[in-house]
Amino acid sequence: MKRFSFLIVTTYALCTFHLQDVSAFSTSFPMTKVIQSKKFSLSASDNDSSVESLREEIESMKREALEKLNALDDKVSSLPRESPISTTVKDVNENEYINDTKKLEPIEIDNETETEYMNRRLKERMAVSNDPEFSPMKLMMNTRDEALLDGSKWKLSLDIGREPGTWMPSDWGISGERLKLDFECEFTGNQLYEREDFLGSMGDAKVLQVMDSKLVLSPSITEGSREIAVKNGGWRVAKGRGPNGSDILRFYIEIEEEIKRKSDSSDVYCPAGRIYLSCGFFNMKRPSNGEKSRYKKRLDDLITRAEELDEEIANAGFFEKFGKNAEMIRLKVEMQDTADRFRGASILEPDSSILKFTPTGEAAITKVGGVCCKVIKGVGVEYHILGRFYCQASRNQ
The missing domain is CATH 1.10.287 (Helix Hairpins)
Known part of the structure; x- marks a missing residue:
């Protein structure tokens, strides 16, 4: 049907084109060229009368062509589906199909992102499947990367001390002294019902549980180790907030007291309150784009x-x-x-040497991250660098 409609439009355009050419002639133009067609001719001697005659001839030809094409179009539309005129892709000679550019469809540029493609494929599969695995609720869970961290346990070691670019006071940690703080935590799947600006949306935030509600200050030359009470915190995967649109894992704990060496000469401390940590997060199930x-x-x-x-x-x-x-x-x-x-x-797509993996291997985080604290300056909020942390998956999973 589309092909014959195209022929109708083409015939009409050609007829209109010739009519416009003829109408452009005038009696003041010294016409010596003779225009000939199948049913008429035009010479310079009978210019004006021939123009009117030509218009009538063209209109007649146009009506006749339209009638024939419409009749042919109706005839083809009434043919049965299994008629020899219909051809499947398998019936077409491969070389003929490739060489005949009229049969080739233009390739559209695919601007669909990887996430959009995966979500679309899951929805399409769910639409044609009765499998409970592809229920709407299961689909929603499968598309949430942070679910891959649910229930995973980690051992973290905080290395608190002066870092380049920190906004801490100029005399803080200038001696080069460092505080080593160790604790274990679990990224639970429980909803966090508390607003924390560092995490962003409360709807996606979950509870970070600190094992035994304590962290341990490593011993130094002058004093031994010490336990510090700490409260549970929260965590969330910030999608696309990292470098080049990568994902960031953000979490925090809450320390009940300021942590500092007992020595009077100590110039580094970890303030009481919430301590914020962040590192890269990667869904290892996501296929590489190459x-x-x-x-x-x-x-x-x-x-x-x-x-x-x-x-x-x-x-x-x-x-x-x-x-x-x-x-x-x-x-x-x-x-x-x-x-x-x-x-x-x-x-x-980082190298595995800089990552630490969950026990299932489905997700990974960078083994080194940043540590900071929140400082209120007037009506503004600043995050001052306290140091860095190292992590590894806990053996007690």
């Missing part, structure tokens, strides 16, 4: 070509060096761009 490997291969190829080109420049003649040096400049620019893209892709 960008990291593609940029890595491209970068290796560019480095190999640069080494070859360096030798060619050394052996090239005076004038030949100009062209090869220009190529080397372009090569270095592309190498820098590819290296930047590779680093960006490496943030989203």
Whole structure:
């Protein structure tokens, strides 16, 4: 049907085009050209009368063509579905299909993100399945990355001390002294019913349980270890808030007293109250988009070509060096761009050496994270760096 409708429109356009050409003629134009068609002719001697005749002829031809095409269109529409005129893809010769561009459909650019694609596929599968595994509630749970951390237990070691860029007082930790604080916690699946700006949305926040409600200050030369009471906190995965749109795991604990060495010379302390921690979070079930490997291969190829080109420049003649040096400049620019893209892709697909995995291996977090405290300045809020932390999955899962 679409094909015959297209023929109707094409016939009408051609007829209109010829009519416009003829209407452009005037008696003041010295016409010597003779226009001929299947049913009529026009010469310079009978210009005005022939124009009217030509218009009538065209209208008649147009009506006749439309009637024939409509009749043919109706006839084809009435054919049975199994008629020889209908052809499946399997009936078409492969080479003929590839070489005939009229049969090829244009490829649309796919702007669908990976998350959108996975969600759409799950919804499509759920729509045609009676399997309880694809119920709406199960679908919602499967699309929440933070569920992969539910119930996982971790051992954390806080390394409190002066870090570059901290906004802590200028005399805080200037001696280089560090406080080592250890505790174990569980990222529970229980809803946190308390608002905390550091976590963001309360609806996605969950309870962080500190084992035995304590952390341990490691011993030093002058004093032994000490236990400090600590309250449970909360945690949440901040989607897309990290570098290059990566995910961040944010959580906090609440310390009941200021932590400091008993020595009078100590210049570093951990303030009482909530201590905030953050690190990278990665869903290891999410398929790779392959960008990291593609940029890595491209970068290796560019480095190999640069080494070859360096030798060619050394052996090239005076004038030949100009062209090869220009190529080397372009090569270095592309190498820098590819290296930047590779680093960006490496943030989203980090090497396993910088990660610590859940017991199931379905999720991972970076083994080093940041520690900070909240400071109220007037009506504003600042987060001052206290140090960093190291983590590993607890053996007591």
